[in-house]
Amino acid sequence: MDFWPEFLASSSGREFVAGGFGGIAGVISGYPLDTLRIRQQSSKNNGSAFGILRKMVAREGAGSLYRGMAAPLASVTFQNAIVFQTYASLSRAFDPSDSAKDPPSYKSVALGGIGTGGLQSLLLSPVELIKIRLQLQNTNQSKESTTTTTSPIKVAKNIWRKEGLRGIYRGLGITVIRDAPSHGVYFWTYEYMREHFHPGCRTSSKESLNTMLVSGGSAGVASWVCCYPFDVVKTRLQGQTLSAIKYKGIYDCFAKSVKEEGYQVLWRGLGTAVSRAFVVNGAVFAAYEFSLRFLFNNGNIQMQETL
Template sequence: MEFWPEFLASSWGKEFVAGGFGGTAGVIAGYPLDTLRVRQQHSNKGSAFQILRRLVASDGPFALYRGMAAPLASVTFQNAIAFQTYAILSRAVDKNVASDDPPSYRGVALGGIGTGAIQSLLLSPVELVKIRLQLQRKTTDQLPLTTHRGPLDVARTILRTEGWRGIYRGLAITVLRDAPAHGVYFWTYEYMREQFHPGCRKKGQETFRTMLLAGGLAGVASWICCYPLDVIKTRIQAQSNSSVVKYSGIVDCFRRSVKEEGYNVLWRGLGTAVLRAFIVNGAIFTAYETALRCIFQSNDDNRAVVQAENAL
């Protein structure tokens, strides 16, 4: 019975619970736009609205949420790892900052880069499964396709047909995308919230408006800086042993995509991604910061009760 209060009192416990709230809010808020983004990156036919209309007409509106179970199942652990790793690394790389002061912007950027590289080990298989489900279609022009029943079915199929190498397809490009993107992500959030609400980095009293705007702008900045790599990652992870088009690696995918579709292919779906990034990351940081405040408040109340009981 004493585990939960002790867990929440620890740094890991706070980050785990708050990160879980933030991540869950982000997935739910932006998943339909994520599905649309992936389909734009993988296809060269039609605008975002045309792709959306075809998808809803052929597979129904719930197709926009296909594959959501995979990121939802891992999002608590993933965000706990991300926020806790960031909290540790942002201070470890700049030890001259006092413990009661916020990390320096240099520490924030380097901590974010390290966080992105580490969490890619977990994120890459999750995104692989998610992308395979998002691109799944019920029918072709000739015959019905065999559809997967969910993320576990996709994972089992990949392991059976492609092995462990298949489940980690796209790991290198995921690291190349996420490491710099997370550096930009955390730096932009810390910088922008300080601009919107001076002194809040140390006092932690920013408003919901500040959280939403700073989080949203952080997401937009991080996606813009890594978007061409994300397009390449989607195409590499979308292919399987049965795919007609196969890429031998990152460079081959880049060269063939640009040769066949022009350089514009590297930015296909950017508008959808930017809109989703603002909504998702505004939700993530608002839920995360709010959960942290609630946890700290709860701990303070518990300590006050204990002190009152001891006084009696």
């Protein structure tokens, strides 16, 4: 009966809840662009995002842009909540300062982000596997069955039945390689940019909505640029089914992709990814900061009016 009041009374509890709201905002705002990115990465034809969008809507309907969203949306509240809570705890743990009032150093922020990215991969990898399988339905890479399903649970059961735990965690290694350094860049960029735009805001927690949006968007773009080739490899590894195994591992996927399509394949869909990243992560950090301040200030939010 008293769990939630006590949980929300702690800083960890508030960070957990605020992170959940941030994750929901991010998924809803950027999922269509994520679907286009996955289609671009998996296709041998280097089509434009607009061309793929037009074909998808004409052949499969506008709803195809949101196919598979239930999987990340169902888990993203918990996942993003864990990410922000873990990051807050690790960044404070790595900070040599004993003062609880001072914000963690930039080095501590980066180290906390790296640790958070590695840990969250354990939860994120199966979710992204299911999402990618759903997003790639009706493509040449996913023609194991002529049956189309929009149920993440059915896809998960099918993978478990045919491939077991190894199939569910296909791509875990490349997910860790992608997420650990990119999360270090992600949180460092956000903290640096918000302080650059609004000096003193890391201490006072007073800044404008524009600062949150631009800083969060910049963090998302920076993290995607530094890890994008790994994401292309991850998409291809997780998109293949048991009956059509083309890549034996990370290096094999990298080598075959480059040999067949050139080094440009490693950056295919980057424009779509960074566009989505700016929108999504601006929404994520804005929702997180608003929720956090609402919870810490008992519903009173103080904001600055300018960037």
